[in-house]
Amino acid sequence: MKQKMLPRIVAVAACMALLLAGCGSSGSGSGDAKDSGDAGESGASELHVALAANPPSLDPPSVNSNIVGGIGIHVYESLFAMNQDYEPTPVLAESYEVSEDGMVYTIKLRQGVKFHNGEEMTADDVVASMNRWVEVSAKANTLIGGSVFEKADDYTVTLKVNEASSDIIMILASPIQFAAIYPAEVVDKATPEGVDEYIGTGPYKVAEWKQDQYVKLEKNEDYQPSEGEASGLAGDKTGVSDVIYFDVVTDASTRIAGVKNGQYDVAEEIPLDNYEELSKEAGVTVRAERGGTLNLFLNTTEGIMADENMRQAVLAALNCDDILMASYGNEELYELNAGWCVPTDAQWGTDAGSEYYNQQDAEKAKKLMKEAGYNNEPLVLVTTEDYAEMYNATLVVQEQLKQAGFNAEVETYDFSTFMEHRADPKQFSMYITSNSYNMLPIQLSVLDSGWAGLNAPEVAEGIKAIRQAASEEEAAAAWEELQSFLYEYGAATVLGHYTGVTAMNEGVEGVNYLRFNTYWGAGVSK
Secondary structure: OHHHHHHHHHHHHHHHHHHHOOOOOOOOOHHHHHHHHHHHHHOOOEEEEEEOOOOOOOOHHHOOOHHHHHHHHHHOOOOEEEOOOOOEEEOOEEEEEEOOOOOEEEEEEOOOOEOOOOOEOOHHHHHHHHHHHHHHOHHHHHHHOOOEEEEEEOOEEEEEOOOOOOOHHHHHOOOOOOOOOOOHHHHHOOEOOEOOOOOOOOOEEEEEEEOOOEEEEEEOOOOOOOOOOOEOOEOOOOOOOOEEEEEEOOOHHHHHHHHHHOOOOEEOOOOHHHHHHHHOOOOEEEEEEEEEEEEEEEOOOOHHHHOHHHHHHHHHHOOHHHHHHHHHOOHHHEEOOOOOOOOOOOOOOOOOOHHHOOOOOHHHHHHHHHHHOOOOOEEEEEEEOOOHHHHHHHHHHHHHHHHHOOEEEEEEEOHHHHHHHHOOHHHOOEEEEEEEOOOOHHHOHHHOHHHHOOOOHHHHHHHHHHHOOOOHHHHHHHHHHHHHHHHHHOOEEEEEEEEEEEEEEOOEEOOEEEOEEEOOOOEEOO
16 A cells, blocks of 8 residues: 555645646746855845734644744755645655555665754754654654654664554645754753744754844855755755845734835735735736635533534624635635645545535524524634634634624734633634645644644544555545534635735745745845
């Protein structure tokens, strides 16, 4: 099964990579990145990237956040990473072998790789980092929890997996809560809140983090890239700009004005209702990426929401057309579809459970509320204004629930506080987030009990059925059944599929995209 399934997974991911290239992309290949290096030498050595929110952490394994991951990929590296074709590729690993029974992976490490503190990376660092990753990354723990990394010699580690599966290296290479390698002493001092020293092997070093203002990265002059040209998150990632500032600019209009007047070279998370305006702006390049789904997650464990009828009442009341229009403002930049994966994916794209999607049925909602014994208890929708699409969608959902007879309240926080409330089912009834596409459905946040508290045996059984499937068709059928369960149980719903927009000064070259914008190859011509 392993020999058959892994090539298929890679092929599907390659198709997804083409899809993620998006419309109007200005991302360039490794050749363009070299050209932008010349531009950087003749003028600017700083790159300013405006972010929509303050990063809650700089510890990617422990936080499921695009901002944390997007900064982290410039600082830390992993054993394997995805190239531009979504193929798992050695980065800090040199090679690997798998035992006959598929239970033991022997991974050879690259020698001579230095951390930002000047110390050489060895097996001790890898074992400490990877065992922590399995523990603190909810996605890793869900998929390979119980697996153990051990030192064989200074440059060899073994991974004893919890069960044989075709997707182990794909999981190790996943960019979501990726398996960053730290010095062992940094791992040893880590607390439940994360690491407090930001030392990796990547092309940039953390020079300064000024909360709510910026994260400043400086080029790692001693960076030792893996073999091959830059490709996705793998290959030669040698930095072009001397300094990258990730500036925290929570107000979208300020980000837009800043990229227009040159204060910022790049502005991420541009509201989609500004897309057409910026597309016509002289001196600005706009890139759109079809990137994922806008989702509503419901509390399945606490209070009145623990009643399945109550959750189904919420789903019955939703009008996704209105929610998406309020979130994105342009029908060309979103799609109504119940699927949790890329709709056009030949294996994982399915509308299973769509009878529970976009029902727009207030009368059904009222009937289900009555069956649940609802007595006007407040339903708390937690959100953040730092992400306009999430905030706007939350306000529309609140109004739709009120019209159906719910006592719906909105609590708004900064992004970091929102993430704290989101992680605790005692502090929310539901919340909305935008979630990027995953390479495999088993990596979806909705299946992670640490994301919204869903802890049903059907989830673990469904994941197991997908991973142990004997054929592509059997795996697809298992995912279809699991997606149906998510809707039938009322755990969550897709609201729609979104397109993300990044705006850049026209002089910026070498920005690429794979799950995150990558800036190591980026420079600014003057």
